[in-house]
Amino acid sequence: MNADQLIRDWEIFVYLQTPGKVPSTDWFPRRSIRILVPSTYDYFSRISKCPGGWEEWSPIGGPSACYRCFTNEEEWEKANNICKQYNGFLASIHSRVENDKIIDICPDSYDLWIGYNDKDVEGNWVWSDGSGVSYENWDSGEPDGKSRGIGIGDNMIRCAAQRNEGLLPPGRGWEDEECTSKKKFTCKVMLN
Structure with missing residues (x-):
């Protein structure tokens, strides 16, 4: 043969x-x-202990992870690449409790990049770590394909940010933003 x-x-x-x-x-x-x-969710090695400057947290019955708020402002892709350097990704959020935990970790930040995006397929929102979508927290009227109410071209509005304004109540929703905007961000690394 x-x-x-x-x-x-x-x-x-x-x-x-x-x-x-x-x-x-x-x-x-x-x-x-x-x-x-x-899958990409399992591609990067998990760590056994949170490094200095990272906060360990685990939802009841859920897996433990390390979180860190980065206060330097970066574009979404560069922020996600920085997280990958720590064997993680921009934070994926799977519950209201986890959403609020991220706000606690970054209390003074204005808007934070999270790992939610529809960069590959418009309208198909996925987490950058490949984990399943079990929770969404879009602000009223979002995702709207606009950056702060200004329509600038549909192909650019593909990344989600956690609104975290100090004057607003905690837990404010997500908004879709231009991926090339610079924002602070939260990384998440899974623990063994």
């Missing part, structure tokens, strides 16, 4: 493996090669 025949008779399947779950194989054809690729 030559290589061409082998390629015609076999199919190759590549899919993202969900961390901690064993993939089902009953939907694979009998003659197939299965390649498991870890």
